[in-house]
Amino acid sequence: MSRIGKKPITIPKGVTVKVVDGAVEVQGPKGKLRQAHPSGINFALADGHLVAKTATADPELGKYHGLARTLVANAVLGVTDGFKRELDIVGVGYRAEIKGKQVIFALGYSHAVVFDIPNGIDIAIDKQTHITVTGVDRQLVGQVAANIRRFRKPDPYKQKGVRYTGEVLKKKAGKTGAKA
Numbered sequence: 729m730s731r732i733g734k735k736p737i738t739i740p741k742g743v744t745v746k747v748v749d750g751a752v753e754v755q756g757p758k759g760k761l762r763q764a765h766p767s768g769i770n771f772a773l774a775d776g777h778l779v780a781k782t783a784t785a786d787p788e789l790g791k792y793h794g795l796a797r798t799l800v801a802n803a804v805l806g807v808t809d810g811f812k813r814e815l816d817i818v819g820v821g822y823r824a825e826i827k828g829k830q831v832i833f834a835l836g837y838s839h840a841v842v843f844d845i846p847n848g849i850d851i852a853i854d855k856q857t858h859i860t861v862t863g864v865d866r867q868l869v870g871q872v873a874a875n876i877r878r879f880r881k882p883d884p885y886k887q888k889g890v891r892y893t894g895e896v897l898k899k900k901a902g903k904t905g906a907k908a
Contacts, residue, residue: 730790730791730793730794730797731794732793732794732797732798733780733782733790733793733794733796733797734780735797736774736777736778736779737777737778737779737780737797737800737801737804738776738777739773739776739777739778739804740756740804740808742756742757742808743755743756743757743804743807743808744756745773745778745804747771747772747773747778750764750765750767751763751764751765752765752771752778752800752803754800754803754804754806754807755807756804756807756808757807757808758806758807758808758809758810758864759806759807759848759864760807761803761806761807761864761865763799763800763802763803765780765792765796765799765800766789766792766795766796768782768783768784768786768789768792769781769782769783769789769792769793769796770782770783771796771800778800778804780793780796780797780800802866803865805866806863806864806865806866807864810862810863810864811862811863811864811865811866811869811870812860812861812862812869813860813861813869813870813872813873813892814858814859814860814861814892814893815858815859815860815861815873815876815877815890815891815892815893816857816858816859816890816891816892816893817833817835817856817857817858817859817889817890818857818882818887818888818889818890818891819835819836819880819886819888819889820888821834821836822834822835822836822857822880822888822889822890823856823857824853824856824857824859825853825856826851826853829844829845830842830843830844830845831843831845831851831853831859831876833876833879833880835879835880835889835890836880836888837880841879843875843876843879846868846872848863848864848865848868849861849862849863849868849869849872850862850863851872858893859876859890861873861876873892876890877890877891877892882895882897884897884898884899884900885899885900885902887899
């Protein structure tokens with residue numbers, strides 16, 4: 729049995745949880761999520777808590793027990809507080825701006841990079857170089873932030889590019905000139 733899977737999920741006020749066949753539907757003040765879970769893992773509501781249980785004592789099911797519980801706990805946290813990832817754009821002339829449902833990046837290429845904002849995600853830009861990605865789905869927020877970072881990964885020599893806020897980069901030394 730998983731130690732994480734045994735922990736009950738506390739349901740905060742204002743959040744409704746519905747256990748349906750093969751999934752858990754969570755609705756809260758920030759939105760609504762449907763989280764599927766593997767067959768053999770069952771969820772039960774008991775006095776304000778949601779508990780994950782395995783259908784049998786099969787060790788193969790045990791490895792999904794903690795995963796299923798964590799995914800549903802993230803859904804509950806997402807509809808109450810939401811998730812946020814922050815990125816910084818570093819480099820001379822590198823910037824971003826929002827136009828409608830698109831983000832336009834100038835990242836040193838000969839063309840502007842256009843990124844369509846997916847449904848369920850909000851993007852805010854401060855000072856043209858600080859991007860905040862927010863949403864209720866943890867996986868989607870992280871994937872959108874990773875996709876934005878992928879447009880121009882930080883250079884190990886000059887450290888220009890798009891990086892997560894607080895990300896520590898290892899700077900490489902450049903080539904030295906020929907000594908004669």
